[in-house]
Amino acid sequence: MTVRIKKAVFPVAGLGTRFLPATKAMPKEMLTVVDKPLIQYAVEEAMAAGIEDFIFVTGRGKQSMEDHFDLSYELNATLERRGKTSELDQINAFLPPPGAIKYVRQREALGLGHAIWCARDMIGDEPFAILSPDDLVLGNVPCLKQLVQAYEQTGGSVVAVMDVPRDQTDRYGILDTPNPTDQLAEIRGLIEKPKPADAPSTLSIIGRYILDGSVFSHLERHEKGAGGEIQLTDAMAKLIGTQPFHGLRFDGERFDCGTKEGWLAANIAFSLARADRRALTEEILARYR
Ligand code: G1P
Numbered sequence: 001m002t003v004r005i006k007k008a009v010f011p012v013a014g015l016g017t018r019f020l021p022a023t024k025a026m027p028k029e030m031l032t033v034v035d036k037p038l039i040q041y042a043v044e045e046a047m048a049a050g051i052e053d054f055i056f057v058t059g060r061g062k063q064s065m066e067d068h069f070d071l072s073y074e075l076n077a078t079l080e081r082r083g084k085t086s087e088l089d090q091i092n093a094f095l096p097p098p099g100a101i102k103y104v105r106q107r108e109a110l111g112l113g114h115a116i117w118c119a120r121d122m123i124g125d126e127p128f129a130i131l132s133p134d135d136l137v138l139g140n141v142p143c144l145k146q147l148v149q150a151y152e153q154t155g156g157s158v159v160a161v162m163d164v165p166r167d168q169t170d171r172y173g174i175l176d177t178p179n180p181t182d183q184l185a186e187i188r189g190l191i192e193k194p195k196p197a198d199a200p201s202t203l204s205i206i207g208r209y210i211l212d213g214s215v216f217s218h219l220e221r222h223e224k225g226a227g228g229e230i231q232l233t234d235a236m237a238k239l240i241g242t243q244p245f246h247g248l249r250f251d252g253e254r255f256d257c258g259t260k261e262g263w264l265a266a267n268i269a270f271s272l273a274r275a276d277r278r279a280l281t282e283e284i285l286a287r288y289r
Contacts, residue, residue, distance in 0.1 A: 002155050005148055005210055007122070008051040008129040010042055011115040013059035013106040018259050027062045028258060029133045033266045034277065038257055039065050040094055042133040047096065049144035051129060054101040055122050057115045069101050110222075111229030117219040125213035127151070130232075132207025136266050138273060139252020143208050146250045150184060151210045156244030157236070160208035161185065162254055166196045172204035173233035175247050185247040187240060192226040192233035203247060206254050211236065212243055 016028030023031075029039040043054060058065065072091060079088045106118050116130060129144055137143040143160055151158045164172060176189030180201045189200060209232075218235035225231035239245055253269065256262035271281040 002152050003127055004050070005127055005129050005151065006051060007053040007055065007126065008046045008131055008144075009055045009057060009116055009119045009123070010039070010046075010131055010133060011057050011112060012039065012062060012065060012133060013057055013109065013115055014134075014258075015109065016258065019263070025061070027065055029062075030064055030068070031257060031263060033136060033255075033257065033263070034270050034274065037065075037068060038133040038136060039068065041136055042131045043069070043096065043101075044094055045137075045142045045144050046129065046131055047094075048142040049129070049148050051144075052100060053122070054096055055119045056101060056103045057106050057118050058103050059106050059109075066103060069095060071095075111224075111227075111231055113219050113225075113230040113232040113235050114222070116232055117216065117222075117230070120216045120219070123213060123216070125216070127157070127210060127212050130207070130209040130211065134256060134258035135207035136255045136257050136270075137206075137208070137250065137252045138255070138266075138269055139250070141251060143250050143252055143254075146252075147208055147210050147248055150246065150248045154184065154244045154246050156246070157212050157215075157239055158210045158246050158248055159187075159205045159236075160250045161203045161205055161247035162249065163202050164204045166199065166202050169194050169196050169199035169202060169204065172206075173231075173236075174199045174201060175203040175205070176200035177203060177247065183249045185249070187245040187247055189240065190233050190237040192231045203249075205233070205247070208250070209236075212239060214242070215239060 012029045016023030019028050030037045102122055104118050106115050147158050170193045173192050174194050175187055177185040179185050180203050215235050218238040222230055225234040255266035257266050271277045
């Protein structure tokens with residue numbers, strides 16, 4: 001029997017430099033895809049996977065995210081007065097119960113590993129999930145739910161993986177695995193952002209993880225890795241050999257919404273996938289072809 005995954009960390013302190021000027025005064029996690037901000041997709045995905053505790057590792061200038069998950073008293077009252085019940089449902093349905101979202105500030109951008117370490121006291125030593133809101137996945141079964149199902153089979157730690165073009169390995173955490181084409185690839189090594197020539201495979205980690213709580217004892221050391229940052233991948237690599245550790249080739253299409261092209265593609269794909277938007281989206285696309 002595995003321990004149930006109840007807690008998820010959302011690293012949301014990043015500056016969003018790949019999406020300037022849009023993200024100068026607005027958190028990148030508040031960029032919208034169709035009609036919802038990225039952070040809402042991530043929270044809804046976590047809820048669908050059974051998460052009960054939502055921990056945002058946030059930073060300066062990110063308050064609009066907290067407001068998005070708070071009660072908007074004035075807006076609620078106005079919608080109620082006008083009898084706009086479907087709009088009211090839309091803004092209330094995605095809110096986790098009061099107190100379920102916790103916020104901690106990272107203070108300094110020292111790397112993803114450091115961001116996750118900032119949540120240590122809220123996690124303790126139980127296995128937990130991580131969702132990066134920039135990585136948006138379109139599919140039938142929410143990506144984190146697929147990871148939870150894989151974790152229930154294997155125990156230990158599981159990360160979501162996909163193949164990337166070899167010339168892009170230096171953007172990702174890359175797996176060394178004896179079975180790179182299997183749906184569940186056993187992890188025997190992990191390297192953060194290797195040059196294409198040094199990459200042990202093209203199987204890369206995307207922003208969905210289930211990690212054993214023991215990863216904090218390695219993050220605690222604050223060792224710097226690729227780019228001079230405290231890397232989560234390096235701490236994860238220390239778990240190899242101590243427990244089962246797999247990469248799951250998830251079912252679905254991933255969009256890197258931290259980039260302008262990934263975000264645009266996501267808007268088109270998500271819009272086409274929605275029954276209420278499909279016809280309109282096709283019409284717009286035809287107009288600009
Ligand atoms: C981070 C991780 C990397 C992972 C990537 C997925 O990199 O360090 O291992 O492959 O997220 O999106 P970042 O995108 O923060 O540079």
